[in-house]
Every structure is written in C-alpha cells, then in structure tokens.
Amino acid sequence: MIRTFLRPLQAVRVVQIPVRTTVIVERVNPLTKLRPWENIYDYNKYKYADFQYRVVRDTDADKWGNIDVILTEYVEGVGYKGEIVNIPREMAYKELLPAQLALYPTPDNVALFEEERKLLVDRPQISPFVMKCRDYLKTILLQIPINMKIKDWSLTRDNVRIALRRMNVMCDEDAILLEDGAINKDTYKLGEEFQVTLKINPLVDVSIKCTLVPVDKAKLWDEYQLSKRRAKT
Numbered sequence: 001m002i003r004t005f006l007r008p009l010q011a012v013r014v015v016q017i018p019v020r021t022t023v024i025v026e027r028v029n030p031l032t033k034l035r036p037w038e039n040i041y042d043y044n045k046y047k048y049a050d051f052q053y054r055v056v057r058d059t060d061a062d063k064w065g066n067i068d069v070i071l072t073e074y075v076e077g078v079g080y081k082g083e084i085v086n087i088p089r090e091m092a093y094k095e096l097l098p099a100q101l102a103l104y105p106t107p108d109n110v111a112l113f114e115e116e117r118k119l120l121v122d123r124p125q126i127s128p129f130v131m132k133c134r135d136y137l138k139t140i141l142l143q144i145p146i147n148m149k150i151k152d153w154s155l156t157r158d159n160v161r162i163a164l165r166r167m168n169v170m171c172d173e174d175a176i177l178l179e180d181g182a183i184n185k186d187t188y189k190l191g192e193e194f195q196v197t198l199k200i201n202p203l204v205d206v207s208i209k210c211t212l213v214p215v216d217k218a219k220l221w222d223e224y225q226l227s228k229r230r231a232k233t
Contacts, residue, residue: 081117
C-alpha cells in the first residue's frame with residue numbers, strides 16, 4: 001500500500017511512503033466440507049456463501065496514537081535536534097518524516113545524535129502549548145474598554161488583564177509589562193494601535209497589538225438596570 005504526501009514548502013515534490021496495513025476478517029458461514037479425494041484448491045467446488053466475510057478489524061481505520069521519533073533539526077513547539085519526542089503518528093507521517101525533520105529512533109540513529117542529546121541538559125524545555133498560545137496572541141487585536149470621560153484617565157495593567165479575560169486568556173497583572181501612565185489622555189489618539197508585552201513564562205513573551213475602546217460606564221449601568229426591569233415584566 002502506498003500513501004502519497006506532499007513535502008512541506010515543496011509542493012512540487014511528491015514523497016511516497018509505503019505503509020503496511022492489516023485487515024482481519026472472519027467467515028460468515030461455515031466452509032463447505034469436501035470429500036477426502038477432492039482438491040481443496042478447486043474453487044468451483046465451493047459455494048458463493050463460502051466466500052462471504054465480515055471485517056473484524058481494519059488496522060488502517062484504527063486510531064494512530066503516538067510514536068517516538070528523533071528530531072534531525074529544531075522544530076518549534078516540538079523539540080530540539082537530537083531529542084527523542086513522543087508525537088502523534090499523523091504529525092510524524094505527514095509532516096516530520098517526509099520533510100526529513102525526524103527519524104525513527106533506531107540504535108544507529110540514536111548514536112548518530114549522541115552529542116546533540118548531551119547538550120539538551122542545559123537547554124530549557126518549552127511546552128508546545130506555550131508556543132501555540134504565543135502564536136494565537138500574535139494574531140489578535142486586543143480591544144481594551146476604558147472610560148475616557150474620566151478626567152486624567154490612564155491605561156493600567158488591570159484594564160489589560162480584564163480585556164484579556166474577555167478573550168478567555170487568564171493572566172496575572174505581574175505578567176503584563178506596561179509602564180504606568182505611559183498611555184493616557186494626553187498621549188493617546190482615538191483609534192491608535194499600540195503594543196503591550198505579556199510574559200507567558202520566564203522564557204517566552206509576546207507583544208500583543210492593542211487599541212482602546214471608549215466605554216461610558218454610567219450608560220452601561222443604566223442599560224443593565226433597564227434589562228433587569230424588562231426581565232421582571
């Protein structure tokens with residue numbers, strides 16, 4: 001069985017990987033008994049019902065699960081060169097192995113990257129979920145609601161934290177790198193975009209694109225009270 005994959009960044013090049021699969025079947029009806037002198041390989045002696053089967057298990061339809069591979073290069077969110085990682089089979093077969101970014105961890109391949117694996121002790125281990133979170137925060141435009149009718153208003157880290165919480169991103173104020181009073185009534189123009197740095201962990205931080213949205217808290221409170229009265233009626 002041959003499966004065809006496209007190598008990443010090289011759509012023209014086609015990589016064919018042979019894949020072994022197994023289908024386990026069982027007979028639906030008992031096999032017709034032949035006489036001792038009859039040839040069991042003479043299929044004309046059998047009935048149509050003798051060739052009816054039901055599928056017990058198709059290994060190609062089973063969940064792939066995970067597989068161990070050794071990386072030949074640094075793969076962001078996966079691991080460093082020479083590191084043995086446990087990743088989903090689909091990711092290994094469709095992305096890393098065709099692109100030669102990973103190999104099967106045979107004794108020869110493990111010995112080939114022995115020196116690289118010794119250096120992994122001093123390298124920080126970063127979770128792939130951290131990198132996914134960083135990539136997501138890079139793409140958003142964070143709208144920070146703030147009451148601009150207050151005299152001498154300024155943006156605080158608490159404003160940023162609440163805006164992130166509205167985006168289902170939870171963080172502490174200490175993780176938000178924002179200078180007090182840097183964005184205020186005098187320095188900000190309505191509709192202007194700016195950057196706020198969020199520290200995901202001690203090793204990874206991300207710059208988030210932000211903008212301010214003027215909000216009248218008094219008006220919001222009146223609308224909230226009005227909605228409560230409508231609910232009662």
